[in-house]
Amino acid sequence: MIALVVNPAAGSGRAAHRASEVARALRAVNEVRVFTTRARGDEQRCVHDAVQQGATVLAVVGGDGSVHHTVRGLLAARATVPLAIFAAGTGNDFVKTLGTPSHDVAAMTACVAGGRREAIDVGTIDDVPFVNAAGVGFDVDVLQRMRTAMLLRGTAAYVWTALRALGGYRGFAGTLSSGSDVPTPLRHRLMTVFANGRCFGGAFRIAPQAELRDGCLDVIDIGHVPPIARPWLFVKAVRGRHLQDHGVHVQRGTAYTLTLEAPPMFEADGELYRARSSTLEVGVRSAAVTVIIP
Numbered sequence: 001m002i003a004l005v006v007n008p009a010a011g012s013g014r015a016a017h018r019a020s021e022v023a024r025a026l027r028a029v030n031e032v033r034v035f036t037t038r039a040r041g042d043e044q045r046c047v048h049d050a051v052q053q054g055a056t057v058l059a060v061v062g063g064d065g066s067v068h069h070t071v072r073g074l075l076a077a078r079a080t081v082p083l084a085i086f087a088a089g090t091g092n093d094f095v096k097t098l099g100t101p102s103h104d105v106a107a108m109t110a111c112v113a114g115g116r117r118e119a120i121d122v123g124t125i126d127d128v129p130f131v132n133a134a135g136v137g138f139d140v141d142v143l144q145r146m147r148t149a150m151l152l153r154g155t156a157a158y159v160w161t162a163l164r165a166l167g168g169y170r171g172f173a174g175t176l177s178s179g180s181d182v183p184t185p186l187r188h189r190l191m192t193v194f195a196n197g198r199c200f201g202g203a204f205r206i207a208p209q210a211e212l213r214d215g216c217l218d219v220i221d222i223g224h225v226p227p228i229a230r231p232w233l234f235v236k237a238v239r240g241r242h243l244q245d246h247g248v249h250v251q252r253g254t255a256y257t258l259t260l261e262a263p264p265m266f267e268a269d270g271e272l273y274r275a276r277s278s279t280l281e282v283g284v285r286s287a288a289v290t291v292i293i294p
Helices: 012-024 042-050 064-077 092-099 106-113 136-147 154-168 229-237
Strands: 001-006 034-038 057-062 083-087 116-127 128-129 132-139 171-176 184-189 191-195 216-224 248-253 255-260 265-268 269-274 277-291
Touching: 001 012, 001 042, 012 034, 012 057, 012 064, 012 106, 034 042, 042 057, 042 064, 057 064, 064 083, 064 128, 064 269, 064 277, 083 092, 083 106, 106 277, 116 132, 128 132, 128 265, 132 136, 136 154, 136 191, 136 265, 136 269, 154 229, 184 191, 184 216
Parallel strands: 001 034, 001 057, 057 083, 083 277
Antiparallel strands: 116 128, 116 277, 132 191, 132 265, 171 184, 171 255, 191 216, 216 248, 255 277, 265 269
16 A cells, blocks of 8 residues: 655645645555645654555655655654655755656656665754754754745745845854764854755755765855855855865764754754754664665
8 A cells, every 4th residue: 555645735735736646646556545744744643644554655745844754754653664755845855866756746656666665864963853954053044034924935935035144144153073073163153064965945955975875974064154255155055066165164974963052943854943952963874764766
């Protein structure tokens, strides 16, 4: 049985429209049962119910947030059911790294019918799992600003909000350490991103060398950048050409400790959370979730 998890709010309602097309296509492969979310994060309940009912494939129609909460449900249920993603969100950043034809219903259905199953890594921040990226700093500020009513939606809204906020963002301070390394002081940092995937914000290749199956996270730490230089750095990040810039530090590892002055807001796959304390532990779980690929 294929469990089809649908977040009707994803993509400003795009997922609700696309779900019927996906269901029709998948019924040519196997029995399909539809599980519809009722609120933010309700994918976890849907996954629990689907696993209890014997799902052999978990197909999700939605965006990065839908995938995020679906993975949380899979991990909570300790289920090994493979995940197929039919993109219907705004940024759809995770599938850009995954390399699946998630925007093509027929092609993705063919993957469900005869594609490969492969395990990928899952990052964790403050015990919150993420498949694409997590971070603190400027990206969180942008997401918080986007909570207010806007005419723009999706990637355009993120880019416009980020451009407006670039000059006035004051940064954050703290320390970042990995293993037994001496903690690196963070003063007036623009952002620190822990990347499993390569893209975020719909338009930016924040970690162009990140891999989903290497058992590591790529850390992109952007330090003090004068406001006048920030737009150019922003433009470079669209093509992933920002890593050589002064103030941008890149490392790869399996475990980090990020300590700030107070419990921060952080984002995981574009979903906002409040940290439990001023110290956040960041790690990676190798081969933790199985996905369907061509």
